[in-house]
Amino acid sequence: MRSILKTSFAAFVAAGIAASAMQANAQTLSGDLVIFSDMSNPAPRAVMEGMVERFGEMHPDLNIELTVIDREAYKTQIRNFLTANAPDVANWYAANRMLPYVEAGLFEDVSDIWEGAMSEELASTKGALTVGDAQYGVPYTYYQWGVYYRKDLFDQFGLTEPTTWEEELANCQTLLDNGIKCYTIGTKFLWTAGGWFDYLNMRTNGYDFHARLTNGEESWTSDEVRATFANWRQLIDMGAFIDDHQNYSWQEALPFMVNGEAASYLMGNFAVAPLREAGLTDEQIDFYQFVEITPGIPKGEDAPTDTFHIPSGAQNKEAAREFLRFVVSAENQTLINNGANLGQLPVNALSSVDDDKFLQQGFEMLSSGAPGGIAQFFDRDAPAEMAAAGMEGFQEFMVFPDNLDDILERLEATRQDVY
Amino acid sequence: MFPTPVQKSSPAVRVGYQAFLPLALFLWLLPLIAVMIFSIKPDVDFTTGNYWGWPSSFEGFTNYGLVFFESAMPRYLLNSVLITVPTVIGTVALACMTGFALGVYKFKGNLLIFFMFIAGNFVPFQILMVPVRDLTVDMGLYNTKTGLVLFHIAFQTGFATLFMRNFIRALPFPLIEAARVEGVAEWRIFVYVVLPLMKPAIAAMAVLIFTFIWNDYFWAVVLTQGPESQPVTAGITSFNAQYRAAYHLMSAGSIVAALPPVLMFFLMQKHFIAGLTLGAVK
Numbered sequence: 250m251r252s253i254l255k256t257s258f259a260a261f262v263a264a265g266i267a268a269s270a271m272q273a274n275a276q277t278l279s280g281d282l283v284i285f286s287d288m289s290n291p292a293p294r295a296v297m298e299g300m301v302e303r304f305g306e307m308h309p310d311l312n313i314e315l316t317v318i319d320r321e322a323y324k325t326q327i328r329n330f331l332t333a334n335a336p337d338v339a340n341w342y343a344a345n346r347m348l349p350y351v352e353a354g355l356f357e358d359v360s361d362i363w364e365g366a367m368s369e370e371l372a373s374t375k376g377a378l379t380v381g382d383a384q385y386g387v388p389y390t391y392y393q394w395g396v397y398y399r400k401d402l403f404d405q406f407g408l409t410e411p412t413t414w415e416e417e418l419a420n421c422q423t424l425l426d427n428g429i430k431c432y433t434i435g436t437k438f439l440w441t442a443g444g445w446f447d448y449l450n451m452r453t454n455g456y457d458f459h460a461r462l463t464n465g466e467e468s469w470t471s472d473e474v475r476a477t478f479a480n481w482r483q484l485i486d487m488g489a490f491i492d493d494h495q496n497y498s499w500q501e502a503l504p505f506m507v508n509g510e511a512a513s514y515l516m517g518n519f520a521v522a523p524l525r526e527a528g529l530t531d532e533q534i535d536f537y538q539f540v541e542i543t544p545g546i547p548k549g550e551d552a553p554t555d556t557f558h559i560p561s562g563a564q565n566k567e568a569a570r571e572f573l574r575f576v577v578s579a580e581n582q583t584l585i586n587n588g589a590n591l592g593q594l595p596v597n598a599l600s601s602v603d604d605d606k607f608l609q610q611g612f613e614m615l616s617s618g619a620p621g622g623i624a625q626f627f628d629r630d631a632p633a634e635m636a637a638a639g640m641e642g643f644q645e646f647m648v649f650p651d652n653l654d655d656i657l658e659r660l661e662a663t664r665q666d667v668y
Numbered sequence: 669m670f671p672t673p674v675q676k677s678s679p680a681v682r683v684g685y686q687a688f689l690p691l692a693l694f695l696w697l698l699p700l701i702a703v704m705i706f707s708i709k710p711d712v713d714f715t716t717g718n719y720w721g722w723p724s725s726f727e728g729f730t731n732y733g734l735v736f737f738e739s740a741m742p743r744y745l746l747n748s749v750l751i752t753v754p755t756v757i758g759t760v761a762l763a764c765m766t767g768f769a770l771g772v773y774k775f776k777g778n779l780l781i782f783f784m785f786i787a788g789n790f791v792p793f794q795i796l797m798v799p800v801r802d803l804t805v806d807m808g809l810y811n812t813k814t815g816l817v818l819f820h821i822a823f824q825t826g827f828a829t830l831f832m833r834n835f836i837r838a839l840p841f842p843l844i845e846a847a848r849v850e851g852v853a854e855w856r857i858f859v860y861v862v863l864p865l866m867k868p869a870i871a872a873m874a875v876l877i878f879t880f881i882w883n884d885y886f887w888a889v890v891l892t893q894g895p896e897s898q899p900v901t902a903g904i905t906s907f908n909a910q911y912r913a914a915y916h917l918m919s920a921g922s923i924v925a926a927l928p929p930v931l932m933f934f935l936m937q938k939h940f941i942a943g944l945t946l947g948a949v950k
Contacts (some may be wrong), residue, residue, distance in 0.1 A: 289906060318894050319906040326893045333805045500912055504717025519911040527715035 251568050253521050278568045279310040283336040287323035296590045304575050307502040311568055331355040335349065335562030337569040343377035343554040344625040345463075345632050347385060352392030356385045356560040357566065363387075370597045371577060373615065374554045380421035387577045390586055393611030394444060394551040394626075397520055399506060400535040402429060410537040414452075414480070417540045421489050424512050431489040434647075435497030442643035443627030443636070444515055447551050450477040452542035456621035463630035465668030469660040478646065478653055482540060485650050495648055500591035503527070515539070517553070517595065521607050528536040528604075536610050539619055549621030550614065552631060554596065638663040673718055685773065706919035709860060714915050731920040741921055744903030748928075751816050751899050752881045756873040757829050758821040763873065764866060766833025768823065768858050772844060782833060788826035797890055804891055813897050820881055828873055835869040871939040879929045900925040945950050 266445045285546040288297040294317055301315050315335070327341065331350060340354075341347055350356045364382045368375060374388045403409070403420075406427060411417040421431035436442045454473045459562035461467045462474070469609055486488065492506050500523070505511040506602060507527045514520055524534055541548065557576055575581060588603040595602065615623065628636040642656040642659045694701075709718075718724060735741045770782050775926035776902075800819060801810070809815030810902055839862070847857045888902040897902065902927060907917040932939055 316894050316896075319908065320903055321908060322889065322893065322902070325889070329801070329810075330893070333810055477920075498913070500714065503715045517911070523715045523912060527712055538908050 266634055274660050277310055278565075279477045280312070280565050281311045282311055282338070282568045282572065283563075284313065284315045284338045284572070285330060285336040285338045286317050287320045287324075287342070289317050289319045289323075290400055293591060294381065296585045299590075300576065300581065300585065303581075304572055307575070308568070310573070311613060322551075330520070331560050333560070334462065335564075337559065337563040339560055339567045339574055341556055341558050342557045342625075342629055343374060343384065343386065343388065343556050344629045345636075346370075346625075346629045347378075347556070347558065348380060348632070350506050351380045351385045355561055357561050357563065358383045358385060358644040359387065359559060359570065359573060361382045362570060362577070365583065370579065372598065373552075373623055374596050376555065377465035378553055385554040387642045388554045388556050388593050389556040389576050389582065390593045391596055391615075392518040392553045392593040393615055393648065394448075394515070394517050394538050395539060395611070395614065396513050396515050396533060397506075397524070397607075398537065399509065399533060401511060401533045402512045402537075410535070411540050412622065413540055413544075416421065418483065421484070423485060425488060429507065429509070430491045430511040431484070431487075431513060433491050433502045433504030433514050434494045435499045436644045436647060437496060437498050437501075438554050438624075438639075439640035440628055440645055441499050441516070443588050443640045444517075445481065446477070446639070446643050447624060447627050448515065448539040448643055449481050449542070450474070451549040452539060452546065453477045453480055454543070456624065458622065459549060460630070463624075463627065463635075465635070466631075467665055469664055470657050474657065476651075478657075481646070482650050482653075490647065495644060517551075518607055518611055522592070529533075532611075533608055536607050538614050547621035548619055550619040550622045550623055551626050552594075553626045566649075624661040632667055635663055635667045687762060702721050703919045706729065706915050708847065708920075709916050711914065713917055727916065731916050732924070734917060735920045735924055739917070739921075740903065740906060741900070741924065743895045744898060744900040744906075745924070747813060747897060747903075748899040749879055749884060749893075749926075750933050751813050751820070752878055753819040753823065754817045755879045757879045758817065759824045760819065760870055760873055762825045763828030763832045764822075764863065765858075766829040767836050768862055771833045771836030772862075782829075785826045785829045788823070789830070791837055793823065793886070797886075800887075801890055811894070811897050812893050813892075816891050816897070819887060819891065820884070824877055824880065828877065832866070832869060835866060839865055868913070868939070868942060871936065872942045875932060875936045875940050878932055 273617050284297075284301065286297045288294055291377045297317060298315065301313050305311065322641060323340070327350075330336065331339070332355070333353075341350070347356060360383045363371070363375070363378075366464045366553070371388060374391065375384070378386050380386065398410075401426070406423050408420045408423060411420050414466060424431050431510065432443070434441050447459065449467050450462065453476050454462075456465060458473055462469075467473070472505075479492075486648040491502065491511050494502065499516065501519070503513070503523055506514050507524065521534070525531075538550075557573055559566060559573065563569050578599060579599035580597075581604075582597040583600035585591055586603065586609070587601070588605050592603065592605065592608070594615065596617070601663050602608050624630055627639060631639060639660055645652055646656055674682060676684075705720075705723070707724055708731065708732075709723040710725050710727040713719070713724050716724075725910075766785070770778060770785075781917075804810045804815045804819070809816070828914065843861055843865075844857055848863050882899075883898070883901060885901045888899045892898045892902065896905070900921075904918055904921045907921055909913045
């Protein structure tokens with residue numbers, strides 16, 4: 250019986266492979282495929298070029314034209330080219346960042362790519378790419394946020410990774426007593442403060458409340474939000490953050506951690522590379538998930554997701570769809586996200602992760618340690634105007650905590666306008 | 669005479685002047701000095717907070733090597749040349765002709781046309797951003813060097829015409845009358861009589877327009893995208909990484925990008941100053 254099952258299973262698999270091979274043969278793509286990408290750094294650029302090359306080998310009749318645009322310039326140019334000379338495939342970001350283009354009808358509905366098994370494999374980001382009931386893009390990479398800390402400093406003062414708010418505060422007090430700031434941060438460009446708010450709010454009130462708040466369904470003057478700021482204020486009153494942080498960019502805040510003047514940094518995984526380059530070894534830096542504040546609340550995490558989309562004005566949508574299918578495949582996501590390439594986390598659940606210490610911890614955390622849900626980041630979850638006003642408010646609060654009432658009323662007024 | 673020359677003021681003032689001048693000069697140049705120092709520093713110095721100290725290692729060759737050989741910088745520089753040179757030639761050629769027409773011939777509406785050229789200078793160029801962008805898209809010139817060149821020529825000709833017309837007005841008119849009496853055709857008068865006399869104006873104009881266009885950032889960002897058409901001013905930001913700003917490479921790139929106008933200035937200093945003051949006193 251068993252062998253029969255086995256054989257029939259094998260036959261089934263073989264038939265499946267043959268069928269998919271035939272399908273691949275049947276879909277000979279031709280014409281031009283124009284791709285605009287913002288993966289302009291050396292490593293991401295190589296990844297993008299590699300993907301185009303491998304996709305090109307699979308479809309020799311297809312003429313692929315890749316234009317890589319500087320990432321910052323891309324953010325302003327996308328409005329232009331989506332209406333003027335739309336490519337067939339374009340890079341962008343998930344959640345509210347793509348919403349204006351979806352609402353303006355500039356991004357194509359790609360729900361067909363998400364049908365069936367794909368929805369399972371990409372489940373962690375499906376919500377972030379869904380507007381209404383349809384999906385408008387596919388993810389290719391994301392990365393975790395969390396607390397990166399100087400393990401050698403923790404060891405020196407006998408501290409361990411905290412898991413509760415009390416432990417976090419106690420650790421911080423010990424560090425402060427020894428003349429070391431707990432956290433480095435540079436709020437000049439505001440978004441770093443957004444990270445702190447995301448985590449404090451998700452831990453104080455839960456992911457669902459946070460999602461409703463960034464979605465405009467909760468009031469900024471509510472008791473829940475005030476509780477979040479009260480927790481934040483505890484840290485500010487202790488003097489936990491470095492002084493004059495409003496004058497630094499996130500990069501300019503790194504030296505404090507490198508030189509041992511501050512012990513940790515709430516940041517995305519991209520902070521690891523410069524820390525290593527500055528001479529810190531993996532024994533000196535480590536990572537922990539942001540601690541629990543309200544006991545029992547399922548933890549939510551920030552994991553900003555980068556995506557591919559098909560503009561509505563695309564000429565070769567058939568080839569574009571095929572390229573998107575190629576991008577999300579587990580095999581491709583494993584390859585492009587490994588340490589030698591992007592050095593980030595693959596979204597496809599069937600892919601494997603690079604054995605880098607931080608990527609492993611991040612993958613573990615996002616796949617099993619974040620039952621609450623995965624947020625994109627404050628400025629991607631909230632609409633642009635709300636995000637701008639919100640992050641200005643957070644920075645102001647960090648410098649002048651007594652202005653809280655003013656700030657919250659301003660944010661509430663913005664919420665009334667925006668949504 | 670006002671201001672009183674320093675040499676004639678009291679000794680205290682003179683000493684103070686001599687003491688503060690180098691200090692003021694240093695402070696004034698500090699941003700530039702910083703850029704120069706940054707351009708020879710390794711990336712690590714920015715992560716360890718060593719902004720103003722001695723570079724931890726000398727990376728001048730590496731940084732400039734990266735800029736020249738590993739990045740799209742040569743391409744951007746070439747684009748800048750291909751945008752700036754045609755613009756200078758086009759603008760100067762057009763302005764010589766319009767200046768000649770408006771300066772020499774008396775016809776109805778002469779003043780009106782002249783005012784229209786000048787009026788163009790009073791339009792803040794930012795408000796033209798959207799219409800010009802739409803126009804270039806409609807003409808199929810969006811993201812091309814040609815589009816940028818045509819726009820620059822159109823916009824610079826206004827100022828250049830004012831300049832040229834006033835210069836030609838100041839030329840001795842009897843020269844032209846004498847040529848007419850001899851029966852020389854009008855276009856020959858322009859080519860053989862007026863143009864040679866305009867050489868200083870043309871040189872000054874060319875230098876000015878060259879620096880204007882080379883340093884243009886606004887239109888480069890509005891009308892072009894990517895290394896196939898963008899000039900160097902817009903291309904410098906391409907050193908920025910996704911999450912990190914590459915200060916050392918941007919500094920090296922900025923210095924490379926700034927060299928041509930600086931060289932132009934030193935080589936053509938005489939004309940540059942003439943250009944700024946020409947037409948100021950008539």
